Every structure is written in C-alpha cells, then in structure tokens.
Amino acid sequence: xxVLDAVAARADWGKKLPAGSxxxxxxxxxxxxxxxxxxxxxxxxxxxxxxxxVTVVADPGxxxxxxxxxxxxxxxxxxGLSDLLLGGIDIVGGGxxxxxLDTTHFLRLNEVPEIDxxxxxxxxxxxxxxxxxxxxxxxxxxxxxxxxxxxxxxxxPFEPVDLIPSPNR
Numbered sequence: 001x002x003v004l005d006a007v008a009a010r011a012d013w014g015k016k017l018p019a020g021s022x023x024x025x026x027x028x029x030x031x032x033x034x035x036x037x038x039x040x041x042x043x044x045x046x047x048x049x050x051x052x053x054v055t056v057v058a059d060p061g062x063x064x065x066x067x068x069x070x071x072x073x074x075x076x077x078x079x080g081l082s083d084l085l086l087g088g089i090d091i092v093g094g095g096x097x098x099x100x101l102d103t104t105h106f107l108r109l110n111e112v113p114e115i116d117x118x119x120x121x122x123x124x125x126x127x128x129x130x131x132x133x134x135x136x137x138x139x140x141x142x143x144x145x146x147x148x149x150x151x152x153x154x155x156x157p158f159e160p161v162d163l164i165p166s167p168n169r
Contacts, residue, residue: 011038024143033127037136041144076133
C-alpha cells in the first residue's frame, strides 16, 4: 500500500483532466520489489495517442545506489512506452520483418513524456529493479487509454482503429 499511496499523491490521482485524457494505474511485485505506476494519456477522436506523464514509485528494499535505480526504471519505462506505442512484429514471407533492434523504432528524446520516479527505501529484503519500468507502464497506459477512449485496451501496440468507439457497442 505504501507505493500505491505514494504514487497516487505524486501523480495527483483523480485530478480533473480534459476530455479525451485520463489517468491509468498499475501495481506489481517484481523479484520482491513493489512498484506502482500512474500514466496520464490522451486519445484524439481520430485515435492519435499521446502519453503526457508517467509516475513510478518503487520499493526495492534497502536502496544502496539510487542513481542506478532511477536510470534503470527510466530506461525501462522508455523501452515499455516504445513497445506499447510503436512496437509490434510484422510477419512477411513467413518470417519477421523486425529481426533485431536496428529494425525497431524507439522513442526519441523529444518524444519521451515527463517521467517522475520516486524510491521508498525500506528494510524489506532487497529486491531487483530489472524490468519494473517496462512492466509498470504497460498496465498504466492501457488503463489510461481505456478510460480516455471508453474502449478497453487488450493488445498492443495501440492502433488508432482500436481506440475509436464503435457505434455498434
């Protein structure tokens, strides 16, 4: 609950946002590290997605080198956002078109939203930060886009056609 309470306070959970914008939240435990994430995202009527802010609070137990943890979480969040917004695997001629990282688009610095990271140092057993930034943004952004568009998001990358409410629902 400590990470959930802290992320809610840092991200001003529940604040009023313009139409087409919303906050989404995710929580998890990765190798004993507890974390929570709130993402603010928007979707236009045409399905264009923008992630405006990501807030992550992590409790990895005793924090020895906070700079390394900040870098790991921030890099993971950027990688996760890139995958959510730009990723995907294209099958061409029975194989994948994206054979390596050199054929994958990653967010450029000017495309990265504000990322706020906070650590809670506790006497819990030491955890691992590994991929928490990547894991955290997936659920939070998906939940934000579901709330902003009114259409549940269950796959990624997020495609504009999937974000436009169907008149038949």
